[in-house]
Amino acid sequence: MKLALVAVGRSKTRFWREAQAEYLERLRVFLPVEAYELREERLPPPAAPAALHAVALRREGTRILAQLERLSPVWAVALDVQGHLEDSPALARRLAGWFESGVQTLALVVGGSDGLAPEVLERCQWRWSLSPLTFPHEVARILALEQIYRAFTLWRKLPYHR
Numbered sequence: 001m002k003l004a005l006v007a008v009g010r011s012k013t014r015f016w017r018e019a020q021a022e023y024l025e026r027l028r029v030f031l032p033v034e035a036y037e038l039r040e041e042r043l044p045p046p047a048a049p050a051a052l053h054a055v056a057l058r059r060e061g062t063r064i065l066a067q068l069e070r071l072s073p074v075w076a077v078a079l080d081v082q083g084h085l086e087d088s089p090a091l092a093r094r095l096a097g098w099f100e101s102g103v104q105t106l107a108l109v110v111g112g113s114d115g116l117a118p119e120v121l122e123r124c125q126w127r128w129s130l131s132p133l134t135f136p137h138e139v140a141r142i143l144a145l146e147q148i149y150r151a152f153t154l155w156r157k158l159p160y161h162r
Contacts, residue, residue: 001098002032002105003148004074006067007141008060008112009040016138023145030152038063040112053114061117068107068123075103076124079110079140083127091147092154099155108144110137 005024011017020035027033041056068074075098086094098106109116109124121127130143153160 001103002034003027004071004105004107005033005035005110005141005145006038006064006071006076006107007035007110007137008038008064009137010037011138011141013138016142019142020138020145023142023149026149027145027152030156036067038067043113057114057117058119060112060114061120064109064111064116064120065123068109071105071107074105074107075126076107076109078116078121078124078127079108079130079144080116080121080127081129081132081134083129085129085131088147088150089154092151095148095151096155108148110141110144112137 005020011020024033024035038060041059043056044052068076095106109120111117111120128144130140130147135143150160152158
């Protein structure tokens with residue numbers, strides 16, 4: 001199995017880029033890992049009509065779906081505040097199940113500022129909520145990667161790297 005991080009936008013702050021690189025490198029001990037940062041749409045002002053926000057979200061969604069198609073066959077996991085909440089041991093069991101069922105590519109899909117298009121959510125086989133709290137997408141990436149790393153260490157009964 002390989003892991004693909006499919007994320008809208010590029011981290012603008014060196015701190016977030018370095019944190020992401022750190023967890024991608026840690027994960028490479030367990031499996032091949034790639035990160036795909038897709039162009040973020042220029043968002044209309046918050047007071048703009050909802051239709052304008054929907055257009056931007058749909059355009060990002062088109063890019064995400066195209067990337068998932070390039071990774072095919074892929075098991076896609078959407079980071080979504082309305083997704084399933086799991087503790088770390090449950091996530092480790094889920095990851096082991098995907099691995100053992102023959103999933104070739106596991107894609108973590110992280111949206112931009114407005115989240116993920118409905119078409120992307122429909123395409124994903126599972127929706128994962130990191131928390132009921134709202135996070136900047138850079139933080140969501142780091143949290144997701146850290147939890148996948150933690151899941152591997154739990155599944156393989158390895159000490160968590162400090």
